[in-house]
Amino acid sequence: QVQLVESGGGVVQPGGSLRLSCAASGIRFSAYHMGWYRQAPGKQRELVAVATNSGSTNYADSVKGRFTISRDNAKSTVYLQMNSLKPEDTAVYYCNADYVFGRSDYWGQGTQVTVSL
Numbered sequence: 001q002v003q004l005v006e007s008g009g010g011v012v013q014p015g016g017s018l019r020l021s022c023a024a025s026g027i028r029f030s031a032y033h034m035g036w037y038r039q040a041p042g043k044q045r046e047l048v049a050v051a052t053n054s055g056s057t058n059y060a061d062s063v064k065g066r067f068t069i070s071r072d073n074a075k076s077t078v079y080l081q082m083n084s085l086k087p088e089d090t091a092v093y094y095c096n097a098d099y100v101f102g103r104s105d106y107w108g109q110g111t112q113v114t115v116s117l
Contacts, residue, residue: 002026002106004095009111012085016115020080022095022108027076033098034071034078038091038113045094051078053100063089085115 008020020036035050049059049069057069068081078095095108 002097004097004106004108006093006095006108006111009093009113011114011116013117014086014115016085017081017083018085018113020082020093020095020111020113022078022080024076024078024095024097027097027099027106029071029076029097030073031100033100034069035096035098036069036078036080037094037096038089039094039110040088040091043091048093049080082113085113087115089113090115 033052036048039045051069051071066084071078092110094110098105
């Protein structure tokens with residue numbers, strides 16, 4: 001059974017930092033691109049960052065220079081370090097595992113990030 005379990009969300013003031021984690025089980029982690037998406041109320045889910053199975057990374061323009069995605073294949077875990085948080089970063093953040101060799105992908109249950117005074 002595949003599971004993606006996110007953690008690390010919470011409430012933080014503008015300018016603050018949070019680190020999200022997503023622990024994967026039931027998949028061959030190294031064969032998946034790992035991504036973070038977010039969905040704010042009333043908006044579509046959007047890609048935040050992705051770490052490919054080969055280690056390259058890509059970011060949405062809105063988070064470049066503030067967020068850093070990383071992965072630890074030995075721990076089957078992907079991280080999202082979020083710095084200089086803004087109120088517009090408020091959303092539910094979802095972890096995604098996208099199989100490199102096919103059309104399988106999996107989602108976590110989401111973790112709430114709220115940036116507010």
